[in-house]
């Protein structure tokens with residue numbers, strides 16, 4: 001069974017191909033275009049065709065398409081109405097269709113079930129997959145967590161993820177035991193919850209921006225140069241974050257803008273040479 005995984009992301013995009021549980025190929029668009037973090041918020045057809053070519057297969061050979069809940073064409077959604085629907089029809093007619101972020105659309109539609117808003121048949125038809133192929137969507141943090149487990153032989157493990165944010169949470173905790181995964185925090189039920197202002201990843205990104213670099217691109221430079229800096233912002237930032245007894249990270253920031261504003265206080269020291 002051929003399973004095509006896709007990530008139609010904004011700061012990265014990629015595809016991979018599995019034959020049951022065996023990885024056949026994986027490629028990020030940045031490897032094809034030589035542009036770092038090349039995600040354009042579209043379905044990564046170049047990556048899809050690359051992994052299929054590596055495996056000697058075509059789109060009609062794919063049995064399952066598994067996607068993150070990222071940028072997908074508006075025409076493949078079923079829940080648009082009123083002004084947004086009309087705009088969608090006009091854009092489609094003008095070949096200027098917008099791609100809509102699924103996690104946000106699920107929140108707008110008040111559902112945790114992608115099938116309630118997504119027209120899989122239309123998606124399969126539009127991109128040349130077989131009509132009897134299946135489309136499924138993966139939880140963002142589960143997708144982060146699973147690869148860590150794949151490369152261990154542990155039968156009892158805590159899987160903890162932290163990122164800038166995905167599927168409306170910035171962290172997740174899962175327990176792997178007795179051959180099964182139990183989610184302690186960060187599953188699909190959080191899609192409809194109030195967004196927590198708690199991301200250390202975003203704080204790090206804001207500090208990266210404060211130094212004149214680009215978020216999602218230059219954090220590694222900040223990490224490398226931090227060894228030469230002074231921890232002058234540390235006390236203020238540490239005071240605003242806390243870890244609960246159950247391992248959840250919270251912050252006292254009232255908004256992402258407030259977190260960004262505080263991060264701007266990171267001092268810039270001119271180097272001496």
Ligand SMILES: [Fe+2]
Nearest residue numbers: 163164165166
């Ligand atoms: Fe993420």
